[in-house]
Amino acid sequence: MPKALIIRFSSLGDVVLSTAVIEALRKYGWNIAFLTKKEYTPLFREDSRISSLITLSSLKITIDEIKSFSPDWLIDLQVNFRSLLISSMSGIPVVRTDKKSIDRRLLTKFSIGDKSPKSVVDYHLRAIEKIGVYAPNTLPKIIPTKEGVSNAEKILSDLKKPIVIIHPGAKYPLKRWGNERFIALSHLFAENEFNVVLIGKGRNSSKIRWVDGIPLETLVGLISMGNIFIGNDSGPTHIASALDIPTVAIFGPTHPALGFAPKGKFATYISANLSCSPCTLHGKGRCKFEVQKCFEKIKPKNVFDIAIELYYKSKSSKGYYA
Template identity: 35%
Template sequence: MKRKDPRKILIIRFGSLGDVVLVTPFIDAVRSRYPESSVALAVKGEYEDLFAADSRIDRLFSLGGRTSSGRGAGMYYLLWQVRREGFDAAVDLQRNPRSILLSALCGARSRAGVRTERAGRRRLVQRKVRAELPHVVDRYRAALPQLAEVATDRRPRLVIGDGVRQRADELLAKGGVSEEDMLVGVAPGAGRATKRWPATKFAELGRLLVERANAGVVLVGDSDERGLADEVASAVGGRAIVTAGRTTVGELAAVLARCRVLVTNDSGPMHVATGVGTPVVAIFGATTPELGFAPLGERDIIVSRSLECRPCSLHGSERCPVGTFECMEGIEAQEVFEKTLSLIGSTYEPARLPEMSACRPH
């Protein structure tokens, strides 16, 4: 270790799912630049099992996770934990009040933070200035100028633990999925309504995948998206199973690793899929890739409509500002199916999933 290199480095990114996944290239770069340093990561408790088996991280802290006594780990407990570690450097990749507080009070002599690019994103949304903003992966990296000359992959990379993989395999097996079945993941949810392709179109896509590609369809998402996933699966009419709301985020990653392709809105699962090497067909509506959150896989495909009103917001909204929702309504299931088929490839074994009524895991 060089004399001035930090012994212990704390990286802070509490959420959300996609943003946390996109921290992994930064971790790779830090590891490459400081191979003898100890690297710690602070995330929300719900993201712990994404990193529990990741050897790149020496110490994992969680906000809102569980302490050894079973109590919730709040901000004060987290501060107490990190201050005991004696960190030399802290990098805040979130820049919200809680992450700023943790960075300021963790005891690190050296502190750095990511630039939020709020002004540039406002210009793109409000004035439709057609300038591509730096991808969030590159903004994270720029938080530490010492990483400028480090050559590492920009793509996120997740490590799935054996236990997490086994639980995901068991969940799929309960739904009638065998190891030989060809699966397509479908993530119909997103944080805001204008980022969601309509459920009826996802259902139409699901039927095309089942009937014309002999694929099994796996509906993924969090507990808030369970109802939406059930709605789509019911409309598909068979050979569709729902794992939304039944998995941790680590198990979600393991399920997506089993899929040949993920069809998704601009949402967290999009980046999780890239992190496990599964190509995505990403449907963008209110938001655009130029805002800095495009998927980074080599084979990923983005489907969108070129409209003067896009992007209409930074993170989507609950209603279309012009009342037409053309950015999503104008994308047909047949087009998305053809893009998906191009990623599946021409050689695959037909899925042998039973009918939906018999294959829902409980």
């Protein structure tokens, strides 16, 4: 059985997207190890596809653990100085994903290039074709832990389905659609007999509940129990799509052309697709306008309509309605 070690240190969404490579390798019978930062290891705590989960540590300890696993190949999905150093010093053959750095820079800095939606998942899967693994349509997939689901069940114990999970946050403020819009969206769902759970701090009402301060394991469990997920261009959005939850991602200053649209069976996105977008790769910086026009043009009703359509489409494909 061939052995591969996948390198993806961060961030949350990128780690989730890398699980498409785990799925592809598993189909071909590979023995898989995964190297990531400590904060993302809960994603793989009960993942039987992985035989060795390695936590990023000092250079020496990390390389020693890699050599202990003794992979035939390293699959570098991070492609930064640290991953290049680790792969070079390990002496193990390596394949690397294409980060499309020049294409992304041209789009964000000069608005030059193709603005059709793309996915880093496709770049990752093309990289492993070099080692004989051909699985072009493989999707990301994560496995909730028993503890995470149990914790989520306690949080949701008094809520009836259908449940909408909404994550208004993002690492960088520029990527946030805004709490006011998310709350207005929540009321639309509540008016249509959905219970709504928002991740963060806020005021609860009869059909709208805020949940804050939960660990990653519980977050995954919570999202897995939802019927719809809505979020910004952020990690939890990729978690939802990797769990096959009907998922709507809201893009503003970033853009699906950069490769970070959610990749899932029931995942889609909404973007105003303005000429000034994308203006940033990950959400750093400030908008040059007084208001973010890319978000102003996306109304709560627009998002609601897309989510409802996706919800019923998913239910139809599963063969039931409720």
